[in-house]
Amino acid sequence: MNLRSAARGFLAFLLSVPVLQGNDEWTVTYSSSNVCALRGATFDISCTYEYPDNVQHLLTIVNTLWFTKGDKYQPVDLENDTDYTGRVESSCEDVSCTGSRCHGKCSLRIKDLRQSDSAVYKFRLTTNQPGGEYTGDPGVTLSVTDLQVKVSFLYPTDPTRVKLECHSMCNLAGDPRYIWFRNGQNVLQGINYWIYIQYGYNYSCAVEGYEHFLSPLVYSPKTPSVTVSPSGEIEEGSSVTLSCSSDANPAANYTWFRVNRDGSSRYMNQGQQLIFKLILSSDSGQFRCDTVNKLGERSFSISINVKYGPKHISVLSSPSGGIKEGSSVTLSCSSDANPAAEYTWFKNNQPLLWGPRQPHTFPSVRPEDRGTYRCQAENKYGQLSSNLLFMDVQYEWNIGLIC
Template identity: 35%
Template sequence: MTLRDVRHTDIASYHARIETSRNIADLIVQASGPAIEGHDVKLSCVSDCTLRPSSRIMWKKDGHVIGLSDANRLTDALILRNVWTGDDGEYSCAIEGQKDHPSRTLRIKVMYRPRNISVSVRSEGAILEGHSVILSCLSDAVPPASYKWYRKTGDASSMESLQQFYPITRVTSEHCGHYYCVATNVHGTEKSADVQLDVQYPPKNASISVSPTGDILEGSSVMLTCSSDANPPVHTYTWYKKNVSILQNFSISAVGPEDSGEYYCQALNKHGGMNSTLFHLNVLYPPKWTVGQMALDDHQDDDVTLTCSSDGNPPVETYTWYRKSGDYTTHVGSGNVYRFALTSTTAGFYHCEAANKLGSQNATALEVSLPEERGGA
């Protein structure tokens, strides 16, 4: 419309109305909010034009008709109730009879918390000490989850990594244990089951312990135990004394002096072996094999030297000499060597006594007599 030679009388409000026989409208699909699993989502078909009351709205998902508004157009909305991943897709609307002029599509992607979480240990074959491993955590989540790795220590847990794939370049026995991961997004958190990191290694820290503890006395029972840290566990322990293999288990019901010595054990599993440090088994016993000996001076028969020897562990602490004459026995000296001048008053039967803290033993008596008595015999 064109107004020419306008006058004061042309002042007024003017309105225009456009009508088309095809009734084409510009349509837009709008969502009431984000599509979160388990919630309802309302899709509205919106137009800047006023649609005829008799117009009906046709809804499509991924190109397939899924709904048609009622004839009196009480609502143009499509309500997706309790949405789930099956509702994912491209949604559009169109006026019935004008399917060739639909709205632009609206992409619906249902979001949900992490689920179907799984963990695994990736390694080439058995996990051997010094090799590399990767702990892997996978989950299904929209939007994608972030990850944290934890290691269990007794009743507590410590965070080890913020990566979905947790690499350990050189594993050691210290890495053995149970691990789990936690997947998180804005809609929630999910914890995985535990995965065990089983690092295998040859025996280490081999050591020997003795039972009972304390002094080992002759005649008592003794057991030596070999311990080692290994994975898989040690399958064979072998005992050695002076580098000679003796047995796989070391237990003696009545230990004797001959059992004293240096021992070590060897621990073996399929990955190797290790020797323990030396252990000295020290069997204690009172004096034994006590013997007295007599020597006469080659030049003077009246000089006598008596010597006493004995074996004991701990070593003999004291040697004591006694003389028996008739029915009387008297203490005459100390020390493993006893010298005296032979006279009629010193002749008689002599014996020594060897003693340590565990006991004592007497030697067989030696007869010391005057030369004329010896010759007369």
């Protein structure tokens, strides 16, 4: 088989010895036993069957078919198989007899090959005689593959230049020429292609003359996307997972970093996920996912905001020294909370109708303001009470503040 006939179907006959199956001097011979073809190409195979001419006047061949599914007792005709609809053609020539043998030839064609078409194909015929069913074993093994682009560094010390190599599982007949494409444009002929890394370019190859059978594209990572699970607000103490993904070929490697306020980074984890089994309020901040393959790298940052109930609550008086009747006094409450807490004030454990956030000021403190004060901070994630503050309002010669 010359290069032109092999390339027509992109086939490589890896083993081309006749395969025979005999039964009462019936034989089935395939043109090849193993075939490798490229995805999208056309697969052609044929077989010849023989039987004694002394039964020619007794029998009629009533059916022929090719199959991969089922068995020789209940085969599924490829022309009735929904996986091959519109892609299968089969035909048989008229039987001729020479000497003491009669011969027939049948062929099968499958167009637009898919990788799922990789299978063992067998021919079967049925005659009008009892038991007159014959299957050619072991059949023809078809392997469907893509052209592939292998990416490697040209020089280990130079990570900016890579080597692209076009190859296939199929040993294509002859010495085919390859065409290289960059962003769909023809840029080179040859098996190998040397490039300097540039973001935004993709590369593929094909056999010259069959440019519509392109290899899968290879390209640097595209801008990653990051998801947070579970979605919505993040509560302190919950389990949170950050997941990073990027479209890249070859597949990208992933690394997570914590971005500090000064812009520096701290390594966190290798892999697509960054998992907080028990997230803390201190984990609020910015995180960066770096994606990299041999053709380049891209990054994406995300900020997370951890919510939590009030912590570290305290109540203060200003001035903090002695309290003189008629003077101005301000009581203030503070806490660490996210979101910010609302405050409720109590005097002698009875709630006061003071504003929920603002410090409370006594413009002119009076003796009846004397008592024990505290505040309570609350948001949707919790509440917390402050320490007690005793405000003792006295005349000028008897002033005191006891906490």
